[in-house]
Amino acid sequence: IMKVILVNIKELVQVEEEARAWVAGKEMNELKVLHDAFLVINDDQIENFGLMQDFDETAVDGADMMMEIDCTGKIVMPGYCDSHTHLVFATSREQEFVDRINGLSYEEIARRGGGILNSAKRLEQASEDELYLSAMARLDEIKQLGTTAVEIKSGYGLSVKSELKMLRVIQRLKETSPLTIKSTFLGAHAMPVEYKNKRQKYIQLIIQEMLPEISQQGLADYMDVFCDRGFFSVSETAQLLEAAWKYDLQPKIHANELGLTGGVQVGVQYQALSVDHLEHVGEAEIEALLGSKTMPTVLPGAAFFLSLPLSPVRKMMNAGLPIALASDFNPGSSPSGNMNFIQSLACINYKMTPEEAINACTLNSAYAMGIEKSCGSICRGKLANLFITKVLPGYAAIPYFYGSNPVETVIINGEIY
Ligand code: NIG
Ligand code: FE
Numbered sequence: 001i002m003k004v005i006l007v008n009i010k011e012l013v014q015v016e017e018e019a020r021a022w023v024a025g026k027e028m029n030e031l032k033v034l035h036d037a038f039l040v041i042n043d044d045q046i047e048n049f050g051l052m053q054d055f056d057e058t059a060v061d062g063a064d065m066m067m068e069i070d071c072t073g074k075i076v077m078p079g080y081c082d083s084h085t086h087l088v089f090a091t092s093r094e095q096e097f098v099d100r101i102n103g104l105s106y107e108e109i110a111r112r113g114g115g116i117l118n119s120a121k122r123l124e125q126a127s128e129d130e131l132y133l134s135a136m137a138r139l140d141e142i143k144q145l146g147t148t149a150v151e152i153k154s155g156y157g158l159s160v161k162s163e164l165k166m167l168r169v170i171q172r173l174k175e176t177s178p179l180t181i182k183s184t185f186l187g188a189h190a191m192p193v194e195y196k197n198k199r200q201k202y203i204q205l206i207i208q209e210m211l212p213e214i215s216q217q218g219l220a221d222y223m224d225v226f227c228d229r230g231f232f233s234v235s236e237t238a239q240l241l242e243a244a245w246k247y248d249l250q251p252k253i254h255a256n257e258l259g260l261t262g263g264v265q266v267g268v269q270y271q272a273l274s275v276d277h278l279e280h281v282g283e284a285e286i287e288a289l290l291g292s293k294t295m296p297t298v299l300p301g302a303a304f305f306l307s308l309p310l311s312p313v314r315k316m317m318n319a320g321l322p323i324a325l326a327s328d329f330n331p332g333s334s335p336s337g338n339m340n341f342i343q344s345l346a347c348i349n350y351k352m353t354p355e356e357a358i359n360a361c362t363l364n365s366a367y368a369m370g371i372e373k374s375c376g377s378i379c380r381g382k383l384a385n386l387f388i389t390k391v392l393p394g395y396a397a398i399p400y401f402y403g404s405n406p407v408e409t410v411i412i413n414g415e416i417y
Contacts, residue, residue, distance in 0.1 A: 001042065001043065001062060001063045001064050001065070002042075002043055002063065002064070002065045002066075002067075002379065002414065003040060003041060003042050003047075003060050003061075003063035003065070003066050003067070004040075004041040004067045004068075004069065004384070004411070004414060005038065005039070005040055005041070005060060005066065005067070005068045005069070006038060006039040006040075006041075006061070006068075006069050006071050006076060006229055006388070006415065007038050007052065007055065007068060007069070007070055007071065007108075007367060008036065008038075008070055008071055008072040009034070009036070009037040009038065009039065009071040009074065009075070009076045010035070010036070010050060010071065010072070010073050010074055010075055010392075010394075011033050011034070011035060011037075011075045011076070011394060011395055012033065012037035012039060012076050012168070012378060013033050013050060013075060013076065013077045013078075013320070013358065013378070013395050014031060014032065014033075014078050014340070014362050014363065014377045015031065015032045015033070015034055015079060015377070015378040015379070016360075016377045016378065016379040017379075018376065018379075019372070019373060019379050019381075019382065020275075020363065020377075021372055022322045022324075022363060022364045022367045022372065023322060023359050023363060023364065024317075024320055024321055024322035025317055025318070025319070025320035025321065025322075027126050028322065028323065028355070028356045028359045028360070028364075029319055029353055029355050029356055030079070030338055030355065030358060031230050031355040031395075032132075033099075033395070034049065034050070034051060035051075035321075036051060036052045036053075037049060037050065037051055037076075037078060038050060038051075038052055038055045038059075039378065039386075039412050040059050040060070040173055040321045041411070042063075042414075043414055043415070044384055044414040044415075045364050045382065045383060045384055046378060046379065046380055046382050046383070046384050046414040047059075047264075047266065047379060047380065048380060049380075050150055051377060055161040057102065057335075065172035065327055068356070069388065069409070069416075071247065072306035072391075072394075073186060073313075073388065074388050074389050074408070075384060075388070075389040075395050075398075076194070076378070076387070076388050076389075076392055077146070077358070077362070077387055077389070077395070077398075078148075078362045078363075078375070078376055078377050078378055078382075078386050078410065079146055079147060079148025079362075079375070079384040079385040079386050079387055079410065079411075080145075080146050080147040080148065080149075080150070080339035080361050080362065080365070081147075081149040081150075081151065081180075081361070081365040081366040081369060081375055082142065082149070082151065082326050082327050082329070082337060082339055082365065082373065083151050083182075083252075083274065083295075083297060083324055083326045083365040083366075083368035083369040084149050084151055084152045084153075084252075084274075084297060084326035084328050084359075084368075085150055085151060085152055085153065085301060085326070085327055085328070085329040085330065085337060086152070086155060086156070086165055086175075086186075086278050086328070086329065086330035086331075087135055087138045087139070087142075087150070087152055087329045087330070087337060088130075088131055088152060088154070088156070088169050088279075089119055089122075089123065089135075089156055089330065089331045090119065090122035090123045090125065090126035090130070090131065090132075090156070091119075091122045091126075091136075091331065092331050092335060093114075093115075093119065093332055095333045096109050096114050096115065096118070096332065097258050099114075105330070106173065106306050106333065107229075107230055107258065110190070110230065111230065113193060115332055116155070116158075116189050116190035116226075116332065117158075117190055117192070117193065118416060119156040119331055119332065120156050120157065120158045120162070120190070120192070122156075122216065123157060123162055123165075123166065124157075124159070124211075125155040125161050126234055128165055128168060128169055131165070131166070131169045132169050132172050132218055134164050135169060135173055136173060136176070136177065136261045138329070138337060139173060139177050139179055139216065141331040142179075142327075142329070142338070142339070143178075143179060143339065143410055143412070143417060144405070144407060144409065144410065144417075145245065145338050145339060145340055145405055145407060146213075146339060146340060146387040146406075146407040147179070147181065147339050148173040148179055148181035148375070148385035148386070148387070148412050149179060149181070149366065149369065149371055149375050149385065150180075150181055150182075150183075150337075151181070151182040151183075151184055151222075151252075151326075151368075151369045152170045152181060152182070152183060152184070153183075153184040153186040153189075153224055154166040154167050154170065154171060154184070154185055154186050154187065154189075154220075155186030155187065155188075155189030155190075155224070155226075156189070157187070157340065158187065158189065158190065158192045160205065160209050160210055160213070161212075163185070163187050163210055164210075164213065164217075164219070164275060165219060166280055167183060167185065167214060167217075167219035168219065168312055170219075171183065171211050171219055176265040177412060178412040179412065180371055180374070180375060180383070180385065180412075182221045182222065182369045182370060182371070183219065183220050183221050183222070183310060183355060184220060184221065184222040184224045184252055185210070185211075185214050185219070185220035185223050185249065186207055186223075186224040186226070186312075187205075187206040187210045187211075187225065187227070188224070188225040188226060188232050188236070188237075188240050189226050189231075190202070190226065190231060191231070191232075194301055198206045199236070201382075203236055203239060203240065206240060206243075207239070207240065207243040210217075210220070210250075211223075211244065211246075211247050212247070214247075215247035215248075215249070216232055216293055220249060221249075221264075221370070222249060222250055222251065222252045222273065222289060222303065222370075223240070223241065223247075223249040223250070223251050223252070224235045224251070224252050224253055224254060225241065225251070225253050225254065225256060225264035226253075226254040226260065226261060227253055227255050227262075227266060227267070228254060228255070228256070228257050228258045228259065228261055228277075229258040229259040229261055230258065231254075232257075233261075234261065234262040234263065234265075234266045236309070237253065237263065237266050237267075238266055238270070239267070240361045241253075241266070241267075241270035241272075242270070244270075245270070247316070250273050250274065250370075251267060251270050251273070252269065252272055252273045252274045252368070252369075253266075253267045253272050253274075253275055253276065253331075254276055254277055255275040255276065255277060255278065255279045256275070256277055256278050256281060256285065257277035257278075257279050257280070257302070257308065258276065258279075258280070259280055260280045260281075260282060261280075263275065264278070264281065264285040264288055264289065264296075265284070265285070265288045266373050266399075266415075267294060268289060268292045268294050271292075271293065271294070272292060272342065273293075273294065273295065273367075273369075273370060274295040274296070274297045274324065274368040274369075275289075275294055275295075275296060276297040276298075276299060276326065276328075276368075277297075277298070277299055277302065277311070277328075278296055278297070278298055278311045278316075279303055279309050279310070279311050280309070281296075281311060281315070281316065282292075282313050284398040286315070286316060286319045287320065288386065288392070289316075289321055290319065290321065291319060295322060295324045295364060295367055296322065296323055296324070297323075297324040297325070297326055297365070297369040298311045298313055298317055298323055298324070298325055298326075298328055298346075298350070298360075299325070299327070299328035299334065299340060299343065300325060300342050300345035300346055300349060300350065301328050301329075301333075301334035301336055302328045302333040302334040303343070303349075304334075304345055304349070305333055305335070306333050308328065308349060310349055310410045311350070313346075313350045313351075313352060314350070314351060314352075316358070322367075323356070323364060324360050324361075324364035324365040324367065324368040325339075325342055325343075325346055325357065325360040325361050325364075325365060326342070326365055326368070327339055327342055336403075337411075339361055340355075340399070340402075340404075340405065340406060340407070341396055341402060341403060342361065342399075343357040343358070343361060343398055343399040344402035344403070346398040346399070347399040347400075348399070348402070352397070354395060354396040357399060358395065362376045362377060363376040363377050364376075383412075383414075384410060384411055384413065384414040385411065385412050385413065386411050387407045387408075387409065387410045388407075388408055388409040388410075389406045389407060389408055389413070390406055390407075390408045392406060
């Protein structure tokens with residue numbers, strides 16, 4: 001038995017006695033924090049925590065190996081759960097970045113065959129090993145920034161061969177990276193040029209060829225569709241999600257980034273685990289989400305990088321909804337997986353409190369990737385996935401010191417990095 005004991009923790013953040021599924025509305029502003037605390041890790045799990053004054057040395061009894069980490073002046077948080085990324089890609093897209101600086105919009109670039117189609121062309125040329133190694137380097141980077149669980153989408157393949165290639169890369173990352181990884185099939189990310197005038201043909205390719213193969217090989221946990229203006233329509237999305245459920249793939253979809261398109265409603269109708277982006281949300285969308293089990297997920301990095309309108313997060317929380325936050329790490333709309341910066345954006349641009357931002361990046365985003373039973377909080381029996389900060393005044397200093405990395409030590413499955 002290997003035990004790791006963290007002592008003298010200045011703030012132990014997001015502790016739970018009972019694991020909750022998510023927090024919503026006013027509760028999002030509540031965060032349970034222990035001051036001057038300890039934490040005991042047994043193998044890969046959180047065994048116990050409490051106040052230093054109640055720390056009992058016998059807690060370490062029975063351990064064959066024991067390690068103590070002094071956390072004086074430091075904060076301990078559950079690792080970030082980043083529930084929406086596209087971090088397997090071949091190359092970055094700085095030329096489009098410059099084109100946008102010079103006045104083109106994301107949608108104009110996409111219409112000219114840039115954007116997702118550009119990434120698909122590059123991915124087709126890249127070998128599986130290259131894709132694996134570059135994605136692994138990105139996982140290492142986000143791990144050092146405090147992320148311990150991540151969802152990764154396909155969607156730069158857009159052909160049977162390349163979608164399967166991407167999903168195999170994600171599978172290999174799952175097998176070799178310490179991070180908790182969920183895999184999402186996003187064949188419906190953009191319409192390949194050759195299908196421009198025969199959209200149903202591509203949709204049938206997804207439904208009749210990609211889905212059965214992916215399901216048979218067990219390569220995906222979820223199914224995504226980019227349901228938005230200029231990409232996939234509501235009825236096409238319905239058709240695709242209907243097919244996904246036949247293979248037991250729950251939807252997690254891109255919705256309402258570019259307009260009020262009905263994406264949220266079709267997501268809720270098909271019991272999506274999450275609907276993501278939500279720059280455009282009105283009363284009807286809020287109404288649809290209330291009472292559903294679908295997690296509204298906001299991606300502040302994409303709105304920042306593309307200068308999109310900001311999702312009405314406060315309005316959604318006031319209506320009683322939960323909010324999850326994720327990075328959307330991808331080469332086109334959000335080339336960063338830094339969840340500390342996502343928290344800064346949440347606080348500064350969306351006026352979320354640090355407590356709301358932390359709930360959105362841990363517990364609620366764990367739900368949005370289906371891992372809330374094992375991740376997302378400091379709770380007995382959950383995985384020991386957490387990070388220890390440098391010496392900091394308090395957890396609000398994490399979003400406050402924007403752009404710097406507060407993380408000193410990361411622990412995943414009880415292993416120290
Ligand atoms: O989440 N919105 C759709 N997909 C990605 C962008 C992908 C890309 O531009 O490469 C997103 O923003
Ligand atoms: Fe995305």
